[in-house]
Amino acid sequence: MITESATAQEMKWTCDQCRCALVAGQVTVSYMGHRFTTELPHCPRCGLVMVPESIALGKMAEVEQILEDK
Amino acid sequence: MDQSELHQWEERCIQDQPPQCTAACPLHVDVRGFIGRIQAGRWAEAVHILRKTMPLPDLLGRICDAPCETRCIRSQCGDAIRIGALERACVRSHPSPLSAPAMPARNKAVAVVGTGLSSLTAVWDLIRKGYAITLMEPGPQPGAELVQQHRALLSPGLVQGQIDGLKTLGVQLQVNVSIDHEDFPGDLLKTFQAVYIGLDSVQPAAVWPPESRRVEARLQQTGMAGIFAGGTPPSAVWQAAQGRWAATTIDRFLQKVSLTAGREKEGPLDSRLFTSLKGVAQAPAVVMTNPAAGYSIEEAKREADRCLQCQCLECVKSCAYLETFGAYPRKYAREIYNNASLVMGARTANKLINSCSLCGLCETVCPEDFAMQDLCLQARQAMVQKGKMPPSAHEFALLDMEFSRSERFSLARSAPGTDRCRYALFPGCQLCAADPDKIKPLYEHLRSVQQGDVGLILGCCGAPAHWAGRQSLYREVCDALTRQWQDMGRPHLIAACSTCYQMFRQNLPEIAVQSVWPILAHSPLPSAAGNGFSSPVAVHDPCTTRHEPHIQNAVRHILDRLGIAYEELSPGGEKTECCGFGGLMSNAAPDLAMEVVRRRSRLSSHDYLTYCAMCRDSMAAVDKRTLHLLDLLFSSAAPADPAGRKRTGWSRRRDNRSRLKNGLLAEVWNEAPAAGTGHQPFELHIPPEVGDVLESRRILVEDLQQVIQHAEAGGRRLRHVESRHFKAAWRSGHVTFWVEYAPLGDGYEIYNAYAHRMEVSFP
Numbered sequence: 001m002i003t004e005s006a007t008a009q010e011m012k013w014t015c016d017q018c019r020c021a022l023v024a025g026q027v028t029v030s031y032m033g034h035r036f037t038t039e040l041p042h043c044p045r046c047g048l049v050m051v052p053e054s055i056a057l058g059k060m061a062e063v064e065q066i067l068e069d070k
Numbered sequence: 071m072d073q074s075e076l077h078q079w080e081e082r083c084i085q086d087q088p089p090q091c092t093a094a095c096p097l098h099v100d101v102r103g104f105i106g107r108i109q110a111g112r113w114a115e116a117v118h119i120l121r122k123t124m125p126l127p128d129l130l131g132r133i134c135d136a137p138c139e140t141r142c143i144r145s146q147c148g149d150a151i152r153i154g155a156l157e158r159a160c161v162r163s164h165p166s167p168l169s170a171p172a173m174p175a176r177n178k179a180v181a182v183v184g185t186g187l188s189s190l191t192a193v194w195d196l197i198r199k200g201y202a203i204t205l206m207e208p209g210p211q212p213g214a215e216l217v218q219q220h221r222a223l224l225s226p227g228l229v230q231g232q233i234d235g236l237k238t239l240g241v242q243l244q245v246n247v248s249i250d251h252e253d254f255p256g257d258l259l260k261t262f263q264a265v266y267i268g269l270d271s272v273q274p275a276a277v278w279p280p281e282s283r284r285v286e287a288r289l290q291q292t293g294m295a296g297i298f299a300g301g302t303p304p305s306a307v308w309q310a311a312q313g314r315w316a317a318t319t320i321d322r323f324l325q326k327v328s329l330t331a332g333r334e335k336e337g338p339l340d341s342r343l344f345t346s347l348k349g350v351a352q353a354p355a356v357v358m359t360n361p362a363a364g365y366s367i368e369e370a371k372r373e374a375d376r377c378l379q380c381q382c383l384e385c386v387k388s389c390a391y392l393e394t395f396g397a398y399p400r401k402y403a404r405e406i407y408n409n410a411s412l413v414m415g416a417r418t419a420n421k422l423i424n425s426c427s428l429c430g431l432c433e434t435v436c437p438e439d440f441a442m443q444d445l446c447l448q449a450r451q452a453m454v455q456k457g458k459m460p461p462s463a464h465e466f467a468l469l470d471m472e473f474s475r476s477e478r479f480s481l482a483r484s485a486p487g488t489d490r491c492r493y494a495l496f497p498g499c500q501l502c503a504a505d506p507d508k509i510k511p512l513y514e515h516l517r518s519v520q521q522g523d524v525g526l527i528l529g530c531c532g533a534p535a536h537w538a539g540r541q542s543l544y545r546e547v548c549d550a551l552t553r554q555w556q557d558m559g560r561p562h563l564i565a566a567c568s569t570c571y572q573m574f575r576q577n578l579p580e581i582a583v584q585s586v587w588p589i590l591a592h593s594p595l596p597s598a599a600g601n602g603f604s605s606p607v608a609v610h611d612p613c614t615t616r617h618e619p620h621i622q623n624a625v626r627h628i629l630d631r632l633g634i635a636y637e638e639l640s641p642g643g644e645k646t647e648c649c650g651f652g653g654l655m656s657n658a659a660p661d662l663a664m665e666v667v668r669r670r671s672r673l674s675s676h677d678y679l680t681y682c683a684m685c686r687d688s689m690a691a692v693d694k695r696t697l698h699l700l701d702l703l704f705s706s707a708a709p710a711d712p713a714g715r716k717r718t719g720w721s722r723r724r725d726n727r728s729r730l731k732n733g734l735l736a737e738v739w740n741e742a743p744a745a746g747t748g749h750q751p752f753e754l755h756i757p758p759e760v761g762d763v764l765e766s767r768r769i770l771v772e773d774l775q776q777v778i779q780h781a782e783a784g785g786r787r788l789r790h791v792e793s794r795h796f797k798a799a800w801r802s803g804h805v806t807f808w809v810e811y812a813p814l815g816d817g818y819e820i821y822n823a824y825a826h827r828m829e830v831s832f833p
Contacts, residue, residue, distance in 0.1 A: 013788040013797060022788070031828040032461070040830065047832030048786045050797070051808065056826040064827050068460035069417045 010052040015043035022050060029060075032067045071448065076407045082440045083400035084342045089380040091138035091153060093341035096311035099123045101138055101153055108156060108374035113367075117164045120157065125191040125310055126168070129232055131161030133187075133220045133306045137338070143345050143380055149355035151377050152365075158223070159370035168235035173200035178324050180204070181262040183249065185212040185233065186219075186271030188301030191313030192320070197239050199321055204262070205236070206247040208272060215271035220306070252277040259296050264320045267292075270301030270309045288336065289329055290316035296323070311337065344437040345380040385432035385440065388641070390666045391655070392432060392442065395422050399432065399440045406449045410456075417458065423449045424463045425662055428537060428653030429613035434644055443653070450539025461804055462827060463658045464538035466768045469803070470723075474499040474530035475547065477744050479727040482554040485523040486739055490559030492522030495586070496574075498567030499530040501683040501700075503723035506730035507707045508700040510737065511596070512586070515704075516564060519593040525558050526738075527551075528731055531570035536577070537654045548578055555581055564589060566700075568614040568621060568682055569652075587681060590703065591624035591631070599703045600632030607697060608637050608674035610689070612682035613648040625681055625699060632702055639673045649688035656688070660766075668692045677713045690717040719761065721771040751779055753817030760820050769807060769823050776800050777809040778818055795821055801829070 014021050022041040027049050029038055042049040051060065071079075087093075091101035100119050107116035120127045124134075136154030144151050179202040182189045189205065190213075197203050205212070213229035237243055248254075255278055258265045267274065274283045281293030290300040290312055298320055300312030315336060322329050356373040358365055365373060385399060386392045395402065402422060409419035426446040433441040453459040473479060479499065484491040495516055497509050517524045532547030555561065563583040565571040574583040609629070615621045622643060629636050641647060647670050650656050650663030671678070671694035678696040680686050689696035701712035709715055718726065732743040754774055756764065764770075781787040781798030788797040790810075799808045806829070810822040 012791045014791055016787045016789040016796065026833055028831050028833065029828045042832050046786070048788070049830045049832050050788055051799070051806070051826060051830055053808070053822065053824045056808065056824050060826050060828055064462065065460075066416065068462060069420050
């Protein structure tokens with residue numbers, strides 16, 4: 001629902017602890033009792049997920065609003 | 071809100087009341103819509119509007135005597151609109167051939183006697199309902215009487231054409247019908263199920279049964295069952311109306327349903343619609359070049375242009391919020407009701423409910439006192455009770471209120487060396503947040519001018535909780551304040567913020583409260599007050615003083631005493647406008663709040679002067695130079711150009727409150743700083759453009775510190791391959807904050823920050 005292809009810049013973040021590049025893949029997001037999966041960059045080793053700014057302020061904010069108004 | 075409450079709300083908004091012209095018309099012709107189309111040059115649509123309510127517009131449109139004109143609002147600013155003449159111009163230039171969709175036949179026959187306007191109207195209405203109509207003319211020439219009555223306006227050919235039109239729809243015409251025998255009505259009822267007698271063209275014979283000649287107005291039924299009659303008034307439109315009402319009664323009589331139910335609104339009505347004439351120039355009616363021919367198309371257009379297109383919208387014209395949502399309170403009440411009744415789907419009125427500033431201007435300007443603020447506040451309270459309030463709508467303001475109530479700001483002290491006091495200054499959280507340097511001089515000044523000890527209470531009056539519809543939280547705030555107040559010996563509160571004043575007055579009646587401004591106005595002014603200020607200012611009254619003229623007057627009295635010239639903003643006084651902060655509008659609808667304050671800021675080119683800290687900062691946020699009255703009174707504690715100072719940012723507002731508390735504790739009460747205030751774990755360097763982003767996203771410096779503190783203490787962080795910046799997140803309350811940063815000296819430089827409310831986890 002909130003997947004958007006992360007820009008090239010956003011994929012240049014690495015997991016500092018595991019020293020590896022982030023990959024796009026399925027993660028779980030939840031809000032107000034609703035739970036679903038979507039694709040976001042994350043560390044393939046430790047699972048640290050990054051929410052890029054464009055998604056936090058774009059699609060994610062939109063979905064938050066929709067869920068709040070349900 | 072239940073259905074009956076909804077109806078009470080809806081009833082109070084008069085925007086949907088008919089314009090006076092339509093209300094005056096026995097047929098309720100949509101005159102406003104009709105003339106509106108002429109104004110737009112859309113003549114075909116204008117005719118179409120006539121056809122919707124007017125029977126046989128080619129006839130009635132020519133001879134209507136236009137009682138609507140007697141109630142036209144335009145007559146107060148020139149002549150009434152010549153509505154009758156506009157109808158004539160319209161139907162002459164745009165004839166409308168009679169046509170009607172074929173209706174399933176009802177197998178019931180109705181006789182209509184006479185070919186006057188009331189009879190033809192009854193025929194027109196009944197044939198379209200599927201009745202078999204026989205039109206009976208006693209004379210040799212149908213319509214002759216009608217032509218006779220309106221010789222100047224109707225030609226025999228035109229009337230014949232209309233009757234021919236009815237015949238093509240299936241009406242049977244009989245001429246030379248003998249009606250002068252005593253059994254005439256009774257005989258008709260042997261063949262027809264109902265009979266209408268048009269008294270505008272037929273004289274009832276003296277030999278008819280007396281009961282058949284007794285007509286009951288409006289229902290148009292006679293004392294003889296099945297016989298109906300009408301058309302006696304000399305007015306053409308009333309003749310048509312009686313024909314129409316008779317047709318309705320006949321239809322119901324034949325269907326064996328109530329003759330009266332739901333017909334209360336037939337005929338001329340009163341209308342509560344208010345239309346302001348403010349700014350309307352006098353204009354006489356357009357003169358006809360050729361009165362015999364009537365208005366030309368061009369003249370009619372000019373005459374139509376004088377029509378005011380009556381509507382109320384007094385509140386919508388005064389309020390950017392009401393305007394933004396595209397309708398008016400009557401519709402909003404319905405939307406809000408539907409929003410609450412919704413079981414599944416999107417609650418589309420949430421934004422409407424939460425965007426109102428609750429300032430009450432609508433109620434002041436409304437001829438019927440519609441209080442949108444009460445409607446919205448009740449809706450918010452209901453949403454909170456049902457757990458349906460969107461969490462993001464007010465959270466930032468509620469967290470700020472919690473800050474104000476915490477040890478980091480809250481303080482209650484009697485005057486130094488006393489444990490009870492007669493007065494207590496309550497400066498309010500946002501004045502302390504925006505202008506902490508004025509609080510100590512103000513407090514000391516009050517101590518010098520008041521008879522009796524003056525204590526101090528730092529805290530929040532609870533307005534954010536009240537505005538957010540959080541009734542139990544608000545009660546909690548009130549109870550805590552009441553306890554503080556009792557412990558201090560029940561002092562008279564002196565409120566420096568008009569919102570606090572309003573909250574105490576409305577909701578804590580046992581606490582005596584007064585506004586600081588009348589006290590200052592009627593006591594010696596601080597020395598050096600007003601120094602260095604000469605240019606005139608424009609006074610902006612906070613919306614919470616709308617119904618407090620004594621506060622507004624006191625402020626002007628202070629200005630007079632200071633020798634400061636000032637002008638009034640219009641609208642002002644009881645019609646003053648909110649700065650966009652009230653009702654938490656700036657939380658729920660930040661863009662709208664900016665628009666609201668921008669509009670207000672454009673009313674005068676002078677620097678504004680206000681006496682509410684939020685009004686001052688809201689104005690400053692749109693670069694409107696604005697003074698707080700305390701800037702004038704305590705000019706030595708003010709910066710060099712107080713009107714030009716920027717809005718105080720969110721983080722600074724917290725720092726200011728904590729610093730103020732500790733400063734006062736140390737300097738006035740000789741006490742140590744409160745715990746948990748003022749400590750920063752490390753320095754953050756925030757470039758101004760990043761600071762602006764943080765402000766607009768309502769991200770505090772302490773949010774950034776939390777994120778970095780956790781990331782650097784072994785939490786997880788990301789690193790950018792090119793910039794080498796770090797990025798980390800931390801969830802605080804219901805929000806996840808992300809910060810992009812890099813070490814700089816002993817602290818960190820901030821490059822960006824953003825937040826979201828969803829929780830994210832892997833996988």
